[in-house]
Amino acid sequence: MLKNIFITGNPGVGKTTLVHTLLKELDISAGGFYTQEIRVSGKRRGFKIITLDGREGILASVDIRSPHRVGRYGVNLQDLEEIGVQSIVKALESRRLIVIDEVGKMELFSELFQQTLLQALDSEKAVLGTIMQRDNSFTRDIKKRGISTKVWPVWTKGIRYLFPSGRAGV
Incomplete structure (x- = not known):
């Protein structure tokens, strides 16, 4: 039975926007996290990790010194694990839907993230994420x-077709 849905596509195509829109439409008890760019004077400086219940931290930044790097960004495993991973654990305990935005290079530096993601996928809970x-x-x-997991590719043209006004109200 299909219960895990991931959205994939190029950076900036609208994957997170689509997740937010689906959450609004589903009106279901959800927990987990999403990521958001940190911009200063129009330039990307890093990424925040934000839980659906409002906690936030820094996932990666040009100002973070870390052995874990993606391009010019140092990855903050502490905030990923204490905020992001814990939001998945909490959602496993008390929510119907687990949101994981995203499964990407930065998140995969954490073994704890990988283990917790697999627990979520193997649970009876539904997972909506980006990969x-x-x-x-x-x-x-x-x-x-297999049949429990589906990955949907999204292209800019497809997002514009689904949401012609732009940001889908997010």
Whole structure:
């Protein structure tokens, strides 16, 4: 039975916008997290991690010194695990839907994130998430989980068709 849905596509195509729109339409008890760009003077400086219940931290920043890097961004595993991973754990205990936005290079530096994600996928709860388009062995395994998991590619043209006014009200 299909219960895990992931959206994939190029950066900036609207994956997070689509997740937010689906959450509004579903009107279901949900927990988990999403990521959001940090911009200063119009330039991207990093990414926040924000839980559906309002906690937030810094996922990555040009100002973070870390051995875990994606491009020019140092990854903050502490906030990922204490805020993002804990939001998944909490959702597993008390929500019907678990939101994981996103399963990407930054998040995959954390073994705890990977283990908790697999627990969520194997649980009876539904998962709605975004996943990086380019595969590594971990994301390839998620995408090939069988009938319980579906990955939908999204293109800019498709988002504009679904939401012609732009940001889908988010």
